Amino acid sequence: MRVRKATGEEMLRLWGYADAGSAPPTVKFFHANLSSGNSLFWTIEREDGELIGELYAFLDLGDTDFADGKDTAYLCAFRVKEGYRGQGLGSELLEHALSELREMGFRSATIGVGKDEPRNLRLYRRFGFLSMVKECHYDPCGMDTDMQPVYEEDAWWLLSKDL
Ligand SMILES: CC(C)(COP(=O)(O)OP(=O)(O)OC[C@H]1O[C@@H](n2cnc3c(N)ncnc32)[C@H](O)[C@@H]1OP(=O)(O)O)[C@@H](O)C(=O)NCCC(=O)NCCS
Structure with a gap:
């Protein structure tokens, strides 16, 4: 297993799309941002080449509480394939992303x-995501067909940590 950077094309394949043109708005948004360099994608690759983990960082977003292009970057779509969870792989991926953002000069990550994810909250707290930035009903990377963030009925927390 190794953690490495991956591309927008690999993201499309991992999410089951042949190309960005026919994909839903959120997938298009991720792909466009990876292509432009406004987002980064780290994966965990098995020896046989299968990708079993993913984590993305958006560097600059309309809502600067999430990411402001110079000091703060937003981490999202953090997943380890079922069957591989609880073995430290997600932590390795997160550690990798945080140290790379730090090296790039970012001073905090969100x-x-x-609110119903106590295990994720415990993991993030362990990593030092101790400040609650705000309650959110929108994820700036979850898009509707007009490329506007989708309203989410259930509010969730945006957390941050210093790098
Ligand atoms: C969150 C996730 C990426 C963490 O990856 P991981 O490889 O399981 O994490 P690690 O093994 O490094 O760390 C384990 C910790 O992760 C947290 N965790 C959250 N969901 C978990 C799960 N289903 N299985 C195991 N650990 C989980 C716990 O805090 C756990 O620590 P604990 O055993 O003390 O409770 C992974 O569990 C996952 O893909 N979950 C489903 C998708 C998700 O909820 N993503 C985050 C929001 S986008």
Whole structure:
């Protein structure tokens, strides 16, 4: 297993799309941002080439509480494939992303967590995401067909940590 950077094309394949043109708005948004360099994608690759983990950082977003292009970056779509969870792989991925953002000069990272996700909250707290930035009903990377963030009925927390 190794953690490495991956591309927008690999994101499309991982999410089951042949190309961005026919994909839903959120997928298009991720792909466009990876292509422009406004987002980064780290994965965990198995020896046989299968990608079993993913984590993205958006560097600059309309809502600067999430990411402001110079000091703060937003981490999202953090996943380890079922069957591989609870073995430290997600922590390795997160550590990798945080240290790379730090090297790039970012001073803080944000991440979202659902109010009904105590295990994720525990993981993020362990990593030092101790400040609650705000309660959110929108994820700036979850888009509707007009490329506007989708309203989410259930509010969630945006957390942050210093890098
Ligand atoms: C969150 C996630 C990426 C963490 O990756 P991981 O490889 O399981 O994490 P690690 O093994 O490094 O760390 C384990 C910790 O992760 C947290 N965790 C959250 N969901 C978990 C799960 N389903 N299984 C195991 N650990 C989980 C716990 O805090 C756990 O620590 P604990 O055993 O003390 O409770 C992974 O569990 C996952 O993909 N979950 C489903 C998708 C999700 O909720 N993503 C985050 C929001 S986008």
